[in-house]
Amino acid sequence: MSFYGLIKDDIARSHRLQGVKDLDVNFFHVLKSIFNFRFAPVLIYRITIFFSHYRLGFVAKIFSLLNIIFFGIEISTKLKIGSGLFFPHTVGTVLGAKTIGINCTIYQGVTLGAKNIDLIYNPENRPSIGDNVLIAAGAKVLGGITIGNNVTIAANAVVLNSVPDNCIVAGIPAKVIKELNQV
Numbered sequence: 001m002s003f004y005g006l007i008k009d010d011i012a013r014s015h016r017l018q019g020v021k022d023l024d025v026n027f028f029h030v031l032k033s034i035f036n037f038r039f040a041p042v043l044i045y046r047i048t049i050f051f052s053h054y055r056l057g058f059v060a061k062i063f064s065l066l067n068i069i070f071f072g073i074e075i076s077t078k079l080k081i082g083s084g085l086f087f088p089h090t091v092g093t094v095l096g097a098k099t100i101g102i103n104c105t106i107y108q109g110v111t112l113g114a115k116n117i118d119l120i121y122n123p124e125n126r127p128s129i130g131d132n133v134l135i136a137a138g139a140k141v142l143g144g145i146t147i148g149n150n151v152t153i154a155a156n157a158v159v160l161n162s163v164p165d166n167c168i169v170a171g172i173p174a175k176v177i178k179e180l181n182q183v
Helices: 003-017 027-033 040-053 057-071
Strands: 073-075 093-095 111-113 140-142 151-153 167-170 175-179
Touching: 003 027, 003 040, 027 040, 040 057, 040 073, 057 073
Parallel strands: 073 093, 093 111, 111 140, 151 167
Antiparallel strands: 167 175
């Protein structure tokens, strides 16, 4: 998907979650979203990845640093995130996963990363997050595990093992507490 297409999908999902129906996102919405504290970190991340893709790592790191300074969210420049990303709040969040799928909602204080120190960023030590995942405040997802599609990770859960599709996990360490029936 193109840079602009990703941003349009992110804005459209953000608006849907805030109760706006059938919004045809245009360039005006993108400009207006720069000043939305829930969307600006997503836009800055997308710009970071744009520069990283074109091997302008120094510029990418400047934008990544802006997210840390202004929004308290650290997102790896090596992380690939699908469209529809939404941050209700960002402070204290560290995203160092391998991948994050589409339509994910990530609350404040979440950490996605390696179980042990991994300064070289080995993707095999990082979690892969599926589509339509909600990660509640304070949750930790650590190690080279897979989180399935349509999963809710409860607040303050510590996920150390892979999680199947369509369930809710909670606890320390996290366990499946409910399986969701998909229609």
